Every structure is written in C-alpha cells, then in structure tokens.
Amino acid sequence: xxxxxxxxxxxxxxxxxxxxxQIMNGKLQPGTYLPSIRSLAKDLKISVITTKKAYExxxxxxxxxxxxxKGFYINATDTEMMREQHQRKVEDALSEAIHAANVAGMTxxxxxxxxxxxxxxxxxxxxx
Numbered sequence: 147x148x149x150x151x152x153x154x155x156x157x158x159x160x161x162x163x164x165x166x167x168q169i170m171n172g173k174l175q176p177g178t179y180l181p182s183i184r185s186l187a188k189d190l191k192i193s194v195i196t197t198k199k200a201y202e203x204x205x206x207x208x209x210x211x212x213x214x215x216k217g218f219y220i221n222a223t224d225t226e227m228m229r230e231q232h233q234r235k236v237e238d239a240l241s242e243a244i245h246a247a248n249v250a251g252m253t254x255x256x257x258x259x260x261x262x263x264x265x266x267x268x269x270x271x272x273x274x
Contacts, residue, residue, distance in 0.1 A: 149190055157192055161200035169209055169220055170229065176222040180210060183217070 147164050149157055168174040180201065181189070187197040201218050204210040209228075210218045247257045 147190065158196050158199040158203065161197065162203040165204055166209065169223065174220050176220050178220045180218045
C-alpha cells in the first residue's frame with residue numbers, strides 16, 4: 147500500500163480507498179482479516195489513530211466488521227450494490243462539477259478536457 151503525502155487526500159481516506167478497491171475487485175475475500183491497526187501503522191509509518199480512523203470508515207460502510215481481540219475482517223458484500231452506490235456518488239459529483247463549470251462559463255469541451263487531464267494525472271499517480 148502506498149500513501150502519498152501532501153496530495154490533498156487525508157491519509158486515512160487513502161488507506162480506506164485502497165482497501166475498498168481491493169475488496170470491490172475481489173483481491174480481498176470475505177472473511178479475510180485486515181492487518182492489525184498497530185501493524186499497518188508501523189508498516190506505513192503513520193499514527194495508530196490514523197489507521198484506526200481508516201478502519202472505522204470501512205466499518206461504517208459495512209465492508210468490514212470488528213471482532214474484539216482479533217481485529218477487523220472483511221464482510222461478505224453485495225459488490226453490485228456497492229458499485230451502484232459509488233456510481234451514484236460519481237454522478238452527484240459530476241452534476242455539481244457541471245453546474246460549477248456553467249457558472250464559470252466553461253464550454254462542454256473545456257469540461258471534457260479538464261476531466262481528461264485529471265484522469266491522466268490520477269493514472270500517473272497510481273503508476274508511481
């Protein structure tokens with residue numbers, strides 16, 4: 147797992163997003179235990195509190211459950227429902243972006259170019 151400092155995304159959210167991706171893509175199977183909070187914090191050289199917050203985000207989303215004394219394990223999830231929920235979030239964010247672009251006087255082509263540039267930057271960030 148790679149954490150990017152100073153990219154504007156909180157570290158706990160980067161961790162939660164990475165685990166979300168792994169769960170949604172089937173890389174982490176239901177019943178699998180996540181690394182302990184202390185172990186992950188040590189590996190990533192971050193605070194235990196930050197790691198705990200990431201796991202709490204995953205738990206709030208229903209992706210993991212906590213077992214006292216054992217840690218967090220991956221729940222069986224309806225991946226199609228999860229994809230639908232995330233797609234709805236994307237649609238809401240894009241609708242907001244379209245409104246902001248209209249207010250700023252951007253053309254459809256300007257907006258498409260901006261989105262393409264951001265996607266390219268995201269791809270570059272994942273490759274590093």
